[in-house]
Amino acid sequence: MATAQTRMAARFMMAPSVIALLIWMIVPLSMTIWFSFQWYTAFRAPEFTGFDNYAYFFANPNIWTVFLNTLILVGGVLAITLVGGTLLALLLDQPIFGQGLVRLLVIAPFFVMPTVSALVWKNMLMHPVNGLFAWIAKVLGFSPVDWFAQVPLFSVIIIVAWQWLPFATLILLTALQSLDEEQREAAGMDGAGPIALFFYIILPHMSRALTVVMLIQTIFLLSVFAEIFVTTNGGPGVATTNLPFLIYLQAQFQYDFGLASAGGIVAVILANIVAIFLLRVVGKNLEA
Amino acid sequence: MARAVSTRRKLAFTALAWIVALVVFFPILWAFLTSFKTEGTAIAAPPKFLFFEWTLENYRTVLERSNYFRFLGNSIITAVGSTLLGLVVAIPAAWAMAFSPTRRTKDVLMWMLSTKMLPAVGVLVPITMLFRMMGLTDTHLGLVLVLTLINLPIIVWMLFTYFKEIPVDILEAARMDGASLRQEVIYVLTPMAIPGIASTLLLNIILAWNESFWTIVLTTTQATPLPAFIAAYSSPEGLFWAKLSAASMMAIAPILIMGWFSQKQLVRGLTFGAVK
Amino acid sequence: MGSITLEHVNKSFGGVEVIPDISLEIADGEFIVFVGPSGCGKSTLLRLIAGLEDVTSGRILIDGEDVSRAAPAQRKLSMVFQSYALYPHMSVRGNIAFPLKMEKAPREKIDQAVNNAAAILNLTDYLDRKPRQLSGGQRQRVAIGRAIVRQPKAFLFDEPLSNLDAALRVAMRLEISELHNKLKTTMVYVTHDQVEAMTMADKIVVLNAGRVEQFGSPLELYQRPANTFVAGFIGSPRMNFIDGAEAARHGAHTIGVRPEHLVVTPEGGDWSGVVKVSEHLGSDTFLHVDVDGIGALTARAPGDVPFRHGETVGLSPMNGRLYRFDAQGLAL
Incomplete structure (x- = not known):
C-alpha cells in the first residue's frame, strides 16, 4: 500500500523520531570526539593537543587492569547467566505445581533497580560481620569472607549476574516453549534420551535466543555503573574499576574532560564491535 | 498434546523449582523481612527469619525523615513523562515503518537500534556540559528528555513489531470509509494496538524508573528520582539496614508489580522482536 | 451516478x-x-x-x-x-x-x-x-x-x-x-x-x-x-485444446471444443478413444478419454451414461461448436 500521499505522510510521521535521535547521536558524539583532541580541564580553556589524550589514556598504568576488569565482568556475568539461565529455563519448562508463581519469583530481580540490589547484597548478604553469608559461614565452621575486600570483582559479578539471570531465563524459556512438541516426540520415537534430546534438538533450537541474550547483555554489561558506584566505588585500588567507571571518575572528579572524552570514544568503539554482531542477528530476523 | 508425566516426577521437579526460585528471590525477600525489623533485630546473629516483632517503624521513619514523596514524585514524573513523550513521538513513526515501508525502512530501524548501543559514558562529557549550559541539570525536563531519547529506539521497535501484526486491510478500510490519516491512527490503529501500546508503556516505565547512570549523574537535589535517593544510603556512616530495606521496598514495589504484569510482553520488547 | x-x-x-x-x-x-x-x-x-x-x-x-x-x-x-x-x-x-x-x-x-x-x-x-x-x-x-x-x-x-x-x-x-x-x-x-x-x-x-x-x-x-x-479460463470443466495435424485439418493452429459440446457415442464418432476415468456427479458424468494421436479429452455426458473405465467410446464435436485459433492463440 503506497500512494504518494501516504508515503509523504509517512515521512512526516517519522521525522520527529529520526531527527531527535539524529541530534542525540550526532551532537554529543561529535563534541566528545572534538574534546578528545583537546587539552581541556575545568581549570583551563581547550587547546588542541592531537592524540595526547589517547596516549595519556593508554599510558595510565592501571588501564589494562581496567580493561581486564571490564572483560572479566562481562565474561563472568555472561557465563553465569547463560548457563544458569539455560538450566533454569529447562527447569521451569517442566510441568510443576505453581508454575506461574515460580516464574514470578525468578524474574523479580530484573525489576529491582541496580542501586537497591547492590545495597541489599552489599549490606545484608555480603557484609563481613553482620551479613547473612558471614553467619552461614560461621555456622558451617568457616571464617567469614570479607567479600568486597578479598574478592571484590567476583562480588560485583555475583550481584550483576543476579540481576541479569532473570532476563536470560525469561528469554530462553520463551524460546524453549516455542519448540514444537511434535519434534520432541519424534526425537523420543527415534530413541533419543534426555541428554541427546538436549544437545541435538533443544540446544540448536535455542541457539538464536542464546545469541540474542548474549549480545544484548554484553551491550548493557559493558556499561555497568551503578552497582560499582554503590558497592566499591571502583576499589579497593582499581580492583573493580571498569571502563565506564574510570571515565566517570576522570570526568566528574579529575575534571579532565579531554581525557574522559578520549576514554568515551574508546568505549564507543568497543560497544560498536559488539553492536555490529547484534544488529546482524536482529536484522536477519527483520527479513523473515 | 501435553506430555504425560508421572505425579512423582512432577512433585520432584516442583520441589526443585521452588527451592531454586526461592534462592533467586531470597535477597528481595530478605530485604522485605528486614524492613519490618528493628535496627537491632536486623543485624542480630543468628538472623531472625520470621519470628521477630514485626514493626512498621522503619517505614514511618523513612517517610518522616526523608523527602521520600519528593523522590517518588520525581520518579513518577520522569518515568511516566518520558514514556508518554516517547509514545507520542514513536506511534506515528512506527505507523510509518509498519504500514508504509520503503527500501530504507529497515536501515532506519537498525540505525535507531544502534543509537541505543551508544555507551552513556561516550557522551557523558558533552551532555553534562550542555545540560549545565542550558540550565537543564537537576530538572525534570532535562531528565525526561534524556530518558525519552535513550528509550525511544526501544519504544519505536516494540510498537513496530506490534503494528506489523495488524492487518493493513483494516487501515485501508478506514481510508476507504473516509478517515483521514489522523483519524485512521486515532480511531482505528491506536485502539487496535492498545495491548501492544500498553506493554510498551509498562516496559519503558520500568526501564526509566530503574535508570541509574543518568539519574545519578544529572541530578543533585531537586529532580532526584529514587535510584539516586537509594544510592545516597551507601554513604558509610552507620548501618541502618532496616530503614534502607524499607526505603528499598518502597522504591521497587510499584515497578515489581508492573513488571510481574507485563512479563509476557517483556521478552519481545527486550529482544527487539528477535524472540517471541 | x-x-x-x-x-x-x-x-x-x-x-x-x-x-x-x-x-x-x-x-x-x-x-x-x-x-x-x-x-x-x-x-x-x-x-x-x-x-x-x-x-x-x-x-x-x-x-x-x-x-x-x-x-x-x-x-x-x-x-x-x-x-x-x-x-x-x-x-x-x-x-x-x-x-x-x-x-x-x-x-x-x-x-x-x-x-x-x-x-x-x-x-x-x-x-x-x-x-x-x-x-x-x-x-x-x-x-x-x-x-x-x-x-x-x-x-x-x-x-x-x-x-x-x-x-x-x-x-x-x-x-x-x-x-x-x-x-x-x-x-x-x-x-x-x-x-x-x-x-x-x-x-x-x-x-x-x-x-x-x-x-x-x-x-x-x-x-x-x-x-x-x-x-480456457471461462467454462468448467475447461475447454479441450487440440494442436497439430488434427487442428491443421480444420485450418487452424489450435482447435478447441468444450466438454459439453462433445457428443459421446458407443462407437464411431470423429475421434475414438479409451475411457480413463469416469466421474459420476449424478446430474452429469465427466468422461476423461484418451484419444490416439490427440491426447486426453474431457467430455460432459448425461448422468446416466453407462461408459466405464477401459471401454472404447466415440467423440464428435457438435455442429458449429468448434473454436479455431491461430498460432498467436487468437480466435479465427
Missing part, C-alpha cells in the same frame, strides 16, 4: 510493470467483474480505482472527474475486503456507522442509516456484538453494511467470498446480486472464480499478466472467446 473510466492506466512497482496499459469504460449501474488467475493484476487494478495505490501514469475518472491523485476518502467509493477488514474493537453498529461518523453526519441520520442497513442485511439482532462473535457470513454482511451506508458512487469488492465455505458462497453470491438489483449502484468485483464472474456480472473483464484479454458480457465470453486464454 457512478461511471468509472480508466485511460491508459499503467502501474509499476519498483520498475516491474504490473499493469502495462489498460483503458476501460464502466457505465453507471453496471456490475463489472475482474477475473483472472492469481497475479494477473486484478486486485491491483481495483486498488488503483480505490485510490489505495497510485497510478504510475494514465488517468482514472469517476463521473468524468479526474481522481487519479485524489485520496481514497475523496473518491466516494466503498470497498469490501477479502478479509472483511472489520474494526475488531468496535461493535457491529460501530463498524457500520464508522463511514458516517467520518463524514460527521448527524446522530439521527447515522442511527437511521445503520438500522436501515442492518434490516436489509439481517443484522438487526447482532448490532451490539463484536465482529469476533460473528460467523463468517455475518462478518461478510457487516462489511457490506459498512459499504452501503455511505451511498457510494460505486462498490468495490476484492474477492469477498473466498474465505467462505462453498454453501455460504452460493448464498452470498445471490445476496450480492440481489443487492445490486435493489441499489442499482455500480459494482466492481474482483474474483479468481469464473463461476462467480459468469453468474454475477453484467460484463466481465478477463485479465492476464496485467492485460485485458477480453471485455464483454458473460455469454459473449463463453460463446465468442477472443483467444485461447479466455476460452
